[in-house]
Amino acid sequence: MPTVTFLNKQGRVAVDCQEGETLLQAGLRQGVPLPYGCGAGVCSTCVARARPGTVETDWADAPGAQNLKHDKGECLLCQSLVTDDCEILVPGKIDLAQTLAETPAHHRARLHDVALVAPDVATFQVSLEGQSDYTAGQYFLVRLEGMQGYRPYSMTDFQREAQTLNFVIKRIPNGKFSEEIFSNDVSEAKVDVFGPMGLATFDPSDPNEARDLVCLVGGSGIAGIMSVLDRAVSVNHFESHRLFMVFGVRRREDFFFLDELKRIKESAPDNVSIHLAVSEEEGSEELDAYRDFPLHQGFVHEVAERLGDGMFENRLAFLGGPPAMLTGSLALLLGAGLPVTDIRYDRFG
Amino acid sequence: MSDATETAWQQVCSTTDINDGELKRFETSEFAVVVARVGDEFRVIPPFCPHMAEPLHESGICRGGTLTCSKHLWQWNLLTGEEQGPAERPLVFYESEIRHGDVWAKVDQELVYEFDEEDDDDFEW
Numbered sequence: 001m002p003t004v005t006f007l008n009k010q011g012r013v014a015v016d017c018q019e020g021e022t023l024l025q026a027g028l029r030q031g032v033p034l035p036y037g038c039g040a041g042v043c044s045t046c047v048a049r050a051r052p053g054t055v056e057t058d059w060a061d062a063p064g065a066q067n068l069k070h071d072k073g074e075c076l077l078c079q080s081l082v083t084d085d086c087e088i089l090v091p092g093k094i095d096l097a098q099t100l101a102e103t104p105a106h107h108r109a110r111l112h113d114v115a116l117v118a119p120d121v122a123t124f125q126v127s128l129e130g131q132s133d134y135t136a137g138q139y140f141l142v143r144l145e146g147m148q149g150y151r152p153y154s155m156t157d158f159q160r161e162a163q164t165l166n167f168v169i170k171r172i173p174n175g176k177f178s179e180e181i182f183s184n185d186v187s188e189a190k191v192d193v194f195g196p197m198g199l200a201t202f203d204p205s206d207p208n209e210a211r212d213l214v215c216l217v218g219g220s221g222i223a224g225i226m227s228v229l230d231r232a233v234s235v236n237h238f239e240s241h242r243l244f245m246v247f248g249v250r251r252r253e254d255f256f257f258l259d260e261l262k263r264i265k266e267s268a269p270d271n272v273s274i275h276l277a278v279s280e281e282e283g284s285e286e287l288d289a290y291r292d293f294p295l296h297q298g299f300v301h302e303v304a305e306r307l308g309d310g311m312f313e314n315r316l317a318f319l320g321g322p323p324a325m326l327t328g329s330l331a332l333l334l335g336a337g338l339p340v341t342d343i344r345y346d347r348f349g
Numbered sequence: 350m351s352d353a354t355e356t357a358w359q360q361v362c363s364t365t366d367i368n369d370g371e372l373k374r375f376e377t378s379e380f381a382v383v384v385a386r387v388g389d390e391f392r393v394i395p396p397f398c399p400h401m402a403e404p405l406h407e408s409g410i411c412r413g414g415t416l417t418c419s420k421h422l423w424q425w426n427l428l429t430g431e432e433q434g435p436a437e438r439p440l441v442f443y444e445s446e447i448r449h450g451d452v453w454a455k456v457d458q459e460l461v462y463e464f465d466e467e468d469d470d471d472f473e474w
Contacts, residue, residue: 335412
C-alpha cells in the first residue's frame with residue numbers, strides 16, 4: 001500500500017493510500033486537515049502539488065482542473081491516484097500537526113428505491129453495510145461499482161447513526177451516473193460511498209448558529225437544505241427563530257418535496273415563510289398560490305430580492321442550486337451586508 | 350509627458366459602459382483587463398482572481414466597495430486592493446484615470462499574480 005506524505009513549511013504527515021482511493025480521501029480518512037469543497041473535481045479547492053509524474057488523474061477534464069499548472073505538478077487531490085509512495089506539497093497555511101475531529105470513511109453500500117419525484121428529479125436511498133453519523137447539510141461521495149469517479153450527493157434529512165441515506169438526483173443529459181439512475185431503472189446496485197463531507201453545515205446547538213435562517217435554493221440544490229431544515233425542526237428551532245426561504249424551479253410541475261416543506265411550515269406557521277418561484281412561466285410577478293405556498297415569477301435571487309427587504313440582516317444563510325443561482329443569491333446577500341462567514345453552500349456544479 | 354509614456358496609456362472603455370457595482374472585461378492592445386466601478390471611482394485590475402485565477406468578470410461580485418470572488422469567497426477592498434476576510438493576497442491595480450468621460454489605464458506592462466506559495470521555492474523536487 002503506497003505511503004503518501006503531505007508536507008509544507010509547517011511540517012509533514014504520512015498516511016496510507018488504499019487501492020483506488022484518491023489522495024483527498026486518504027488524507028481526510030486519516031485525519032489530515034486538507035482543504036476541499038466538492039470532493040468531485042469541480043471546485044478546485046483541493047489544488048496541491050506533486051512531483052511531476054508521480055500521480056495519476058482520475059478525470060483529466062475535470063472542470064476544476066482547467067487552471068492547473070501541470071508543469072509545476074499541480075493536481076486536484078480529489079482526482080489524484082497513486083500507485084507508489086509520493087510526496088504532496090499542500091498550501092502553507094494548513095497546520096499539518098492538527099487532526100480532524102471527525103473523519104469520513106469508505107463504506108460499501110447498496111443503492112435502492114429510486115423514485116421519480118419530478119420530471120427530471122428522483123430520490124434514491126443508499127443503505128450502508130455499517131452506519132454513519134453526519135452533520136446537517138453534509139454530503140457523501142457516491143460511486144456505482146465499476147463506474148469511474150465519485151459524485152457528491154447531499155442527504156435530504158438529518159439522522160444520527162444513519163444506516164440508510166436519503167438523496168435526490170437531477171437528470172443530467174449524458175451524465176453517466178444520472179443516466180444509469182434514470183434510464184435503466186436501477187432497482188438495486190452496489191455502490192461505494194465516502195463520507196460524510198462538506199462544511200455547509202448547521203448545528204443549532206452551537207450558540208453562534210441559534211439564529212434566524214434564510215434559505216435560497218434552486219431545483220435539486222434543495223437536498224442539503226432539507227437536511228438543515230429537518231435538523232432545525234427536530235429541535236423546534238423555528239419556535240424561537242424565523243425562516244425565510246425561496247425554492248425555485250423552471251415550471252411548476254418541476255416542484256417536489258412540497259409535502260415536506262408544508263410540514264416545516266406547519267411546525268411554526270408564524271415564523272416560517274416559504275415562497276416558491278418559477279423562472280419559465282409567463283405572467284406577472286405574483287402568480288396564484290401553488291399547493292398552499294405563495295408562487296412568484298422569476299429566478300430565486302430575483303424573487304428573494306423583491307420579497308426580502310430587511311429579511312436578511314443577521315441571518316445565517318444556506319444556498320443550494322446551479323452556479324448562476326448561487327452567484328445571484330450570493331450577490332444579493334453580500335449586498336444586504338451578510339458576511340461571507342454567514343453564507344454557506346457547496347459548489348457542486 | 351514623453352511619447353513612450355503616453356503610448357503606455359490606453360483608453361479602456363467609457364465610464365458609461367459600466368454601472369455602479371459592476372465588473373467588465375475589456376481588451377487592451379496587448380492583454381485583457383477588468384474594470385470595476387464603485388460609485389464614481391473606477392479601478393482597472395488583472396482579469397483573474399489572485400487566488401486560483403478564476404475569471405473575475407464571471408466570478409467577481411462587487412457590493413459596497415467590496416469585491417468577492419464567488420469561487421472561494423476571497424474578498425478585497427476594491428478601492429485600496431487590501432485583502433479582507435479569507436483572502437491572502439491583495440489586488441493589484443493598473444494606474445488609471447478618467448479623461449473626458451473615458452477610463453484610461455497605463456498598460457505598458459501586464460500585471461500578473463504570483464500564484465506560488467511564498468515558500469514553495471525552497472522545495473526541490
